[in-house]
Amino acid sequence: MRIIKYTLKFFTFVFISSIIAYIGINIYALITPKLNLSNNGTYYLYDNQDKLVYQGSSTSSWVNYEDISPNLINAVIAIEDKNFYTHKGFDILRIGKAMLNNIQKGHIVEGASTITQQLVKNLYLDFDKTWKRKIEEAFLTVVAELQYDKEDILESYLNTINYGNGNYGVSNAAAYYFNKSVKDLTMEEAIILAGIPKSPNKFNPVSNKEEALNRANIVAKTMVHNGFLNEEELNNLDFENVAIYGKSSEINLQMLMYYQDAVYKELENLGINKKILESGGLKIYTNLDIAKQTSLENNILKNMTDAEDIQVASVIVDPESGKIEALTGGKDYRKSPYNRATESKRQVGSTMKAFLYYTALENNLVSSSKFTSEYTTFNINNKETYAPTNYGNKYANKEITMAAAIAFSDNVFAVKTNLFLGCDALVETAKKVGIRETLEAIPSLALGTEEINILDYARGYATLASGGYQKDLYLIRKIEDRDGNVIFTKDNKKSLVLNPNYVYILNELLANTTSLAFRDYTNATASTIAGKLSRKYAIKTGSTDTDYWTVGYNKDDLMLVWIGYDNNQAFSKSYSYIPKNIWADTMEEIQTGQEKNWYQTPPDVVGLILDSVTGELTNDSTKAVMYYYLKGSEPNITNAQIVVKNEEEN
Secondary structure (H helix, E strand, O other): OHHHHHHHHHHHHHHHHHHHHHHHHHHHHHHOOOOOOOOOOOEEEEOOOOOEEEEEOOHHHOOOHHHOOHHHHHHHHHHHOOOOOOOOOOOHHHHHHHHHHHHHHOOOOOOOOOHHHHHHHHHHOOOOOOHHHHHHHHHHHHHHHHHOOHHHHHHHHHHHOEOOOOOEOHHHHHHHHHOOOHHHOOHHHHHHHHHOOOOHHHHOOOOOHHHHHHHHHHHHHHHHHOOOOOHHHHHOOOOOOOOOOOOOOOOOOOOHHHHHHHHHHHHHHOOOOHHHHHOOOEEEEEOOOHHHHHHHHHHHHHHOOOOOOOEEEEEEEOOOOOEEEEEEOOOOOOOOOOOOOOOOOEEOHHHHHHHHHHHHHHOOOOOOOEEEEOOOOEEEOOOEEEOOOOHHHOOOOEEEEHHHHHHHOOHHHHHHHHHHHOHHHHHHHHHHHOOOOOOOOOHHHHHOOOEEOHHHHHHHHHHHHOOOEEEOOEOEEEEEOOOOOEEEEOOOOEEEOOOHHHHHHHHHHHHHHHOOOOEOOOEOOOHHHHHHOOOOOEEEEEEOOOOEEEEEEOOOOEEEEEEEOOOOOOOOHHHHHHHHHHHHHHHHHHOOOOOOOOOEOOOOEEEEEEEOOOOOOOOOHHHEEEEEEEOOOOOOOOOOOEEOOOOEOO
16 A cells, blocks of 8 residues: 555656646746747858858748648658647657667667657757757757647748758758759659658768669658558659759759868868757858869869769869868769768879978989889898889889989889988978878888878878978868857968978979970870970879879969779779879869969079980980079089079969
């Protein structure tokens, strides 16, 4: 009897407490300002001209409940919350079933959030799985149900949910995926849309049509189970023949979303979390140059028509400021949203030699320093051997200069230089220029066998392109909140980390990679694009069995291009022309109309006209090139023509 008595008291206490709490919440809901359910997480991305290029879930795209297709409403209710119209914010029976199922499976396999719960979480809460957040969610769910009717809640939910590929809200999604207004959606189209929010990247029909249609079939069967479709209607559905549009009505660049994703990643690094972003009203001012982004995309598509499965990553940077003005992490975001520019790491090949030869110049080697180019087996620590090969197994079998080794990208010369300097020296230079990847001090590092992310690598090259100043690369220059208050401004400090004299000499050496004067046992590595170029650039190409690179710059622009297979599959050497042509076509296009701008020769640097390969005097004008030296380090060659340039070259 005592147990029964205490049990009755306990349940009476719980019952009365629940009533008091419910009354209290009702009173609070009546006296507190109404929740803003039209706050649809709007945020705005602007380019470098302060022109709006993207807005997530804008109010101008808000669609009223009565203008939403009943097909979509029924599909969403069926798959998301079948008791939506009868519960008060929480589906108690569904919660119980989900808990039982999760206990039986031993892990969480099923959730029980209602549409109202999802709405308040999207609008007002972060996605941390803490008790504090769950209590806030429960409270706001009750308030929303008390302050709004079901149609208002569903309208807000459908206008704010993420439908993938940067589309927030059903209006944007219907226009993007099907080129239709929401009210004109067919049953099949409505069902496909209803299936996307569970996993927007996985279930949208542009990035992954097969998964999207599998999900649509699940939604359709759930609609039958919940009474929204009959068996005959189910059997008449034809998802396979639904036309997928997959375009934005604004700037229709299929690679622009990679830039946008990189902006989101930078926002996270700045401490702007998902809750702040989706609270709405943020204005994000970026360094995006639409003309450069468009040129980059067009030239990638033009030059990769015969390379269907090969992927690409590229970035264009202003070397002086560090502004990232264009970026792509793949050929088509709709087919593969994986951002190779921000996420992947690849072997950089011979492009690493730029940092090797800066290190050599800083350690008293000069442009005409010589090593023999021949097949060589190196003994490493008396325990192992290393035998690098030149591209195409071509060797000079004689001494060549550093200038020739750079132009020809001679691997044996590079490894000899790396071992001569000590492998730690190249690692230190990489750190100094801003490359953050941890690199191993090994002989093959000179040949780019270590994997580096393209943005990380671009930071290092920007140091060379700016004359030796190390700085952050960045996409976001300013952020304002919904009230116009500036909450972030980029203050990009730079520091001089390299000797400008040696950087200038290196840049001149890299400009020789297109020179037709370098011809011997092979040709200069970028000579095939020389005819496309109307101005002077420092260029370095690189290749491995699985990667092809072209990196180049002058004072105005730095551009890196990588191509390769995602699975590290080896590919034909015939594809080596692709990154070179993408680079040349894009750089020439984006610099059209600009003054031809090269680096001013430092007063402590002099030039001698010598043979391109031997570094000696030559009577052959077709092989004569300018070698640059720090004053006092130039060779004492009788009758050599010494040139001093103090003016800026054009």
